[in-house]
Amino acid sequence: MKRQPIDTYVARLDAEVRTAVHDNSAAGTEKRHDVIWADYDDPDRLRRTAGAIKQHTLENLDTYLPEVEKRLQENGTHVHWASDGDTANQAVLDILGKAGLKKLVKAKSMVSEETGLGEFLGENGIECVETDLGEFIVQIDGDHPSHIVKPIIHKNRRQIATSFERAGLGDYNDDPEVITRRARVHMRRQYLEAGAGLTGANFLVAESGRIVVVTNEGNSRFCLAPSRVHIAMVGIEKIIPRERDLSLFLNLLGRSATGQRLTVYTEFISGPRGQGQPDGPEEMHVILLDNRRSEVLASNCREILRCIRCGACLNVCPVYRQASGHAYRSVYPGPVGAVLSPLLSGEFRERADLPKASSLCGACNEVCPVDIPIPDLLLRLRDRAKVEGIPSPGVPPMGAWAVLATQPLVWRSALVAGRMINIVPRSLIPVPAFQAWQGKKDLPTWRGGKFRSWMKQRRERKEKN
Amino acid sequence: MSGDREEILKRVGEALAPLPERSPYPHYDTDLTVTFKDGSVDPWVRFKSMFAAVNGRVFESVSELGHWLLESGHTHGCCDPDLVDRLRTAFPEGLAMETGFDRARIDDYAFGITRARGAIAESGTLVLDDRTTWQRLAALAPWVHVAVLSRSDLWRDIPTAVDNLDDDPNVIWVTGPSKTADVEGILIEGVHGPGEQVCLLID
Amino acid sequence: MATCLCDAFYDDAARASVEVLEYLGCEVIFPGGQTCCGQPAFNGGDWKSSRRVVRHCAKVFAGDLPVIVPSGSCAAMILHGAGLAFENEPDREAIADLAGRTWEVMDFIVNGLGIESWPGAYPKRVAFHRSCHTRGTDSGPSAVQLLESIDGLDLVPFGESEQCCGFGGTFSVSFPNVSEAMGDLKLDHILEVGPEVLAAVDMGCVLHLAGLAQRKNRLIPMMHAAQILKDAVVGDTGVWPERRELASL
Numbered sequence: 001m002k003r004q005p006i007d008t009y010v011a012r013l014d015a016e017v018r019t020a021v022h023d024n025s026a027a028g029t030e031k032r033h034d035v036i037w038a039d040y041d042d043p044d045r046l047r048r049t050a051g052a053i054k055q056h057t058l059e060n061l062d063t064y065l066p067e068v069e070k071r072l073q074e075n076g077t078h079v080h081w082a083s084d085g086d087t088a089n090q091a092v093l094d095i096l097g098k099a100g101l102k103k104l105v106k107a108k109s110m111v112s113e114e115t116g117l118g119e120f121l122g123e124n125g126i127e128c129v130e131t132d133l134g135e136f137i138v139q140i141d142g143d144h145p146s147h148i149v150k151p152i153i154h155k156n157r158r159q160i161a162t163s164f165e166r167a168g169l170g171d172y173n174d175d176p177e178v179i180t181r182r183a184r185v186h187m188r189r190q191y192l193e194a195g196a197g198l199t200g201a202n203f204l205v206a207e208s209g210r211i212v213v214v215t216n217e218g219n220s221r222f223c224l225a226p227s228r229v230h231i232a233m234v235g236i237e238k239i240i241p242r243e244r245d246l247s248l249f250l251n252l253l254g255r256s257a258t259g260q261r262l263t264v265y266t267e268f269i270s271g272p273r274g275q276g277q278p279d280g281p282e283e284m285h286v287i288l289l290d291n292r293r294s295e296v297l298a299s300n301c302r303e304i305l306r307c308i309r310c311g312a313c314l315n316v317c318p319v320y321r322q323a324s325g326h327a328y329r330s331v332y333p334g335p336v337g338a339v340l341s342p343l344l345s346g347e348f349r350e351r352a353d354l355p356k357a358s359s360l361c362g363a364c365n366e367v368c369p370v371d372i373p374i375p376d377l378l379l380r381l382r383d384r385a386k387v388e389g390i391p392s393p394g395v396p397p398m399g400a401w402a403v404l405a406t407q408p409l410v411w412r413s414a415l416v417a418g419r420m421i422n423i424v425p426r427s428l429i430p431v432p433a434f435q436a437w438q439g440k441k442d443l444p445t446w447r448g449g450k451f452r453s454w455m456k457q458r459r460e461r462k463e464k465n
Numbered sequence: 466m467s468g469d470r471e472e473i474l475k476r477v478g479e480a481l482a483p484l485p486e487r488s489p490y491p492h493y494d495t496d497l498t499v500t501f502k503d504g505s506v507d508p509w510v511r512f513k514s515m516f517a518a519v520n521g522r523v524f525e526s527v528s529e530l531g532h533w534l535l536e537s538g539h540t541h542g543c544c545d546p547d548l549v550d551r552l553r554t555a556f557p558e559g560l561a562m563e564t565g566f567d568r569a570r571i572d573d574y575a576f577g578i579t580r581a582r583g584a585i586a587e588s589g590t591l592v593l594d595d596r597t598t599w600q601r602l603a604a605l606a607p608w609v610h611v612a613v614l615s616r617s618d619l620w621r622d623i624p625t626a627v628d629n630l631d632d633d634p635n636v637i638w639v640t641g642p643s644k645t646a647d648v649e650g651i652l653i654e655g656v657h658g659p660g661e662q663v664c665l666l667i668d
Numbered sequence: 669m670a671t672c673l674c675d676a677f678y679d680d681a682a683r684a685s686v687e688v689l690e691y692l693g694c695e696v697i698f699p700g701g702q703t704c705c706g707q708p709a710f711n712g713g714d715w716k717s718s719r720r721v722v723r724h725c726a727k728v729f730a731g732d733l734p735v736i737v738p739s740g741s742c743a744a745m746i747l748h749g750a751g752l753a754f755e756n757e758p759d760r761e762a763i764a765d766l767a768g769r770t771w772e773v774m775d776f777i778v779n780g781l782g783i784e785s786w787p788g789a790y791p792k793r794v795a796f797h798r799s800c801h802t803r804g805t806d807s808g809p810s811a812v813q814l815l816e817s818i819d820g821l822d823l824v825p826f827g828e829s830e831q832c833c834g835f836g837g838t839f840s841v842s843f844p845n846v847s848e849a850m851g852d853l854k855l856d857h858i859l860e861v862g863p864e865v866l867a868a869v870d871m872g873c874v875l876h877l878a879g880l881a882q883r884k885n886r887l888i889p890m891m892h893a894a895q896i897l898k899d900a901v902v903g904d905t906g907v908w909p910e911r912r913e914l915a916s917l
Binding site (some may be wrong): 004006007008010011026316318319322323356357358359360361362363365366376379380382383384385386392393394395396397398399401402403404405406407408411412415424443444445446447448450451452454455458459 | 672675677701702706715716721830836837879
Binding site (some may be wrong): 020023024027039040045046049052053055056059060061062065066075076081082083087131132133134137150151152153156157160176177179180181183184187188191192208210216217218219221222224225226236241243244246247248250251258260261262263264265266267268269270271272273274276277278279280288290294295297298302 | 596
């Protein structure tokens with residue numbers, strides 16, 4: 001029988017990886033819960049307000065985009081527009097070319113994963129170094145991140161130590177402190193040699209043309225302090241309207257992502273370095289990236305663009321905890337990825353199974369700092385897949401059942417005759433139970449018609465009295 | 466590239482055109498986000514306790530700071546030229562400070578002393594910017610960063626600090642030493658940035 | 669609304685719900701033409717088939733009486749899911765009307781009828797699984813409130829209780845490995861605290877967990893919370909006392 005790819009992935013997943021992912025995710029969920037309830041009486045009010053601000057911005061993006069461009073330019077920042085990933089990558093290459101630079105240090109940026117920037121630059125003679133420790137380890141392993149905030153949640157220290165040894169960073173040593181110190185020493189050389197630094201942006205404030213970049217490691221600061229050129233690649237959905245909104249978003253982001261009130265570093269960058277400052281970029285570029293976001297904006301799933309990439313939904317998702325990020329075969333995994341990846345990848349048919357990998361439990365929406373109704377969006381995408389005729393292994397067809405479910409006489413006689421399949425559709429019987437039913441073991445006793453006859457007798461008795 | 470600009474704006478416009486109405490900007494009070502509401506607590510006390518909670522160190526005396534640097538083995542560093550004389554007079558013997566920063570000798574500096582623009586009591590955060598930081602790398606590269614703060618520059622809460630974002634192109638909020646938990650979720654301090662974040666209060 | 673699962677397997681749960689409501693002074697009408705809430709097709713993405721069934725539902729339950737459902741997911745389907753499926757349909761008003769008077773049974777007892785505590789006794793250790801489709805509603809808290817108030821009932825908390833059991837209807841069939849892993853994990857957490865009974869507000873969860881538990885020899889009694897409400901009052905006699913006035917509870 002043909003299977004759902006994510007289900008097969010789970011069946012084959014290494015137990016050690018599953019445990020690492022599960023435990024780390026559960027810890028993340030707990031930390032978020034503890035800090036947000038310790039600090040706020042009504043976290044849901046903050047989430048809904050933030051959600052409303054994002055929704056407003058998305059629905060008025062046609063006004064905010066030109067406004068943001070104007071402010072950025074007034075701040076002395078060069079603005080580039082990229083309708084797709086290839087254009088964005090080319091823009092980065094051109095900027096480096098004009099500046100005569102051959103090496104780029106990179107802070108963590110999910111959009112650059114989307115566009116495949118690292119690979120593209122490599123093919124074009126530019127050395128591109130990931131500086132976030134997790135992303136660095138992913139890079140030296142030739143691997144892909146499995147979580148949008150904690151990229152190597154699926155690796156343990158032994159694997160990392162082996163990778164470091166292979167990459168020439170010293171003899172095998174799996175002490176996390178040693179690993180981190182080695183990365184620190186190694187990365188300094190990179191920062192000083194590069195000349196150009198690339199970041200994403202967590203937020204782009206329309207009112208001031210300021211970008212906000214948050215990290216704990218300080219790598220984004222170091223990508224910029226010794227560099228001449230700063231390139232920021234920013235999805236068009238990262239805009240927030242006003243500076244005052246920053247208190248709301250920053251308070252939600254840290255708590256939702258890692259259970260911190262604020263990340264260690266929050267950088268507010270509104271142009272090249274200040275006059276008199278000897279360190280820092282002389283040139284700043286912002287690349288505004290569409291890459292199908294406008295398509296999502298046009299669709300009935302536009303709420304997903306509110307996402308601020310905190311990863312809370314991944315942490316709480318029972319399916320993600322069993323499957324790990326790589327199961328989703330996409331840049332964005334987990335609940336947010338199940339909506340975003342089919343839409344942004346341009347390969348809806350190939351990823352139409354992602355929205356199905358959910359029991360629709362709703363835990364994701366409960367923790368989302370911008371209140372995205374993810375289960376509703378998953379359902380809409382399931383509807384779309386059906387309408388487009390995309391086959392879905394393991395999901396039984398419902399047409400015939402639906403006809404029967406509108407014919408009470410047939411329904412009632414099926415109940416009494418024990419024709420289970422007509423009543424409780426194949427799609428509602430869990431496989432272990434169904435398999436057992438074949439062997440007549442675990443499915444509960446068939447009681448079709450019993451409730452109805454009891455109700456009928458009850459009514460007749462009452463009428464007699 | 467300009468073709469892309471028109472294309473993107475066109476697509477966005479078309480995407481939004483069918484909407485019967487556009488959601489308004491919600492009115493809300495930023496006060497809703499503030500977690501420091503107790504008026505009886507001195508903001509400086511709040512700052513110290515939050516800063517300590519993220520493993521920051523506070524010194525309220527120059528000589529105490531000097532002794533700590535000495536005892537913890539951080540004897541060579543760099544310092545803002547505007548501050549260096551004042552600090553030298555109160556520091557103990559054995560500490561050497563340069564007023565320049567040589568990238569070629571980046572790891573020679575065990576500590577870097579720079580001025581803070583301000584601080585946020587609510588969250589235990591130091592605020593740096595390009596105007597008041599004599600050299601970005603001095604605040605970033607050494608193992609110990611000392612941010613020198615005047616009490617009058619302490620803001621009460623995050624919305625106030627946001628209101629005070631001005632035209633400085635590089636404002637940084639620092640909440641503790643740099644850290645990572647990428648290796649098995651274990652917290653390690655001192656990744657790319659400082660492993661010790663210090664605040665020196667002067668008036 | 670009895671729900672298809674109660675129609676097929678869990679008449680006890682439907683009976684208990686009816687009896688509890690009658691005990692509280694309600695007159696319970698059971699329109700015989702009812703079949704299903706339309707959820708299975710909806711979740712699977714076949715909204716066209718689902719709409720067919722929901723329309724039938726709206727016809728069967730036409731009028732202005734409140735519709736009580738002993739299932740969190742079926743209630744959620746009518747209260748929320750149907751709204752999505754009918755967004756662009758000309759008869760969405762009729763569906764909205766049905767949604768406006770549909771209640772999950774625990775929510776109805778506490779918030780519809782104003783019952784704050786439950787009489788009788790039930791001296792057992794009970795674990796309560798707050799089925800996921802009641803998220804964002806008052807069903808879970810209502811059930812907890814009533815169960816906790818019962819004399820002798822020891823409501824035991826267990827780990828990761830907010831996590832889904834893995835049923836999810838079509839999900840458990842199309843993702844059997846994930847579904848089973850989630851169910852096993854849920855059973856581990858529940859059984860760790862040694863309950864004598866598991867109560868839920870959705871029989872789909874019970875179908876799934878009981879099936880898994882039986883296959884792995886870890887079965888404990890699992891039932892709808894309404895059955896506990898009933899057992900607390902009728903006790904060993906199995907006989908309902910005189911119908912109480914709502915005010916005297």
